[in-house]
Amino acid sequence: MSFDNEKFVALQAVIDGLKHEQGALMPIMQKAQDIFGYLPEEVQNYIAKELDIPVSDIYGVATFYAQFNLEPKGKYIISVCMGTACYVKGSQQVLDKLAEVLEIEPGRTTKDGLFTLNATRCLGACGLAPVIMVNDDVYGRLTPDQIPAIIDKYRE
Numbered sequence: 001m002s003f004d005n006e007k008f009v010a011l012q013a014v015i016d017g018l019k020h021e022q023g024a025l026m027p028i029m030q031k032a033q034d035i036f037g038y039l040p041e042e043v044q045n046y047i048a049k050e051l052d053i054p055v056s057d058i059y060g061v062a063t064f065y066a067q068f069n070l071e072p073k074g075k076y077i078i079s080v081c082m083g084t085a086c087y088v089k090g091s092q093q094v095l096d097k098l099a100e101v102l103e104i105e106p107g108r109t110t111k112d113g114l115f116t117l118n119a120t121r122c123l124g125a126c127g128l129a130p131v132i133m134v135n136d137d138v139y140g141r142l143t144p145d146q147i148p149a150i151i152d153k154y155r156e
């Protein structure tokens, strides 16, 4: 995949501004993600070259910290609440069902780019446990057997 030059110009400006500071890697990666939306291999290689560090260092940080994405996010972000109230009401089974229906692990995006599946902390709607959100739509008091119909709605 190739990105427009403008984005790399913006990234270069960020790197130039930060590269002599201590602990510059994380802020540079964060800004790079803001610019590109995620951290594709091309961008990881670019940062490694500019900072004169192995690309494996960047990959290591990107996979360790949940805020970094190595692939583009889906059109629909599905957030499955794993907070206590939801957990005791079966959110793990809801998450498992979503993973099965979408054929992806949590944290990943479907090949068609439609869905990203995330397990998250309390979504602030505990009275509706177990809760998921699909972008801004909230679904509560869920059972796993309701999942296929919900997904189908977004596939149309």
Ligand code: FES
Pocket (backbone or CB within 6 Å): 081, 082, 083, 084, 085, 086, 087, 121, 122, 123, 124, 125, 126, 127, 129, 130, 131
């Ligand atoms: S624990 Fe799930 S919404 Fe609060």
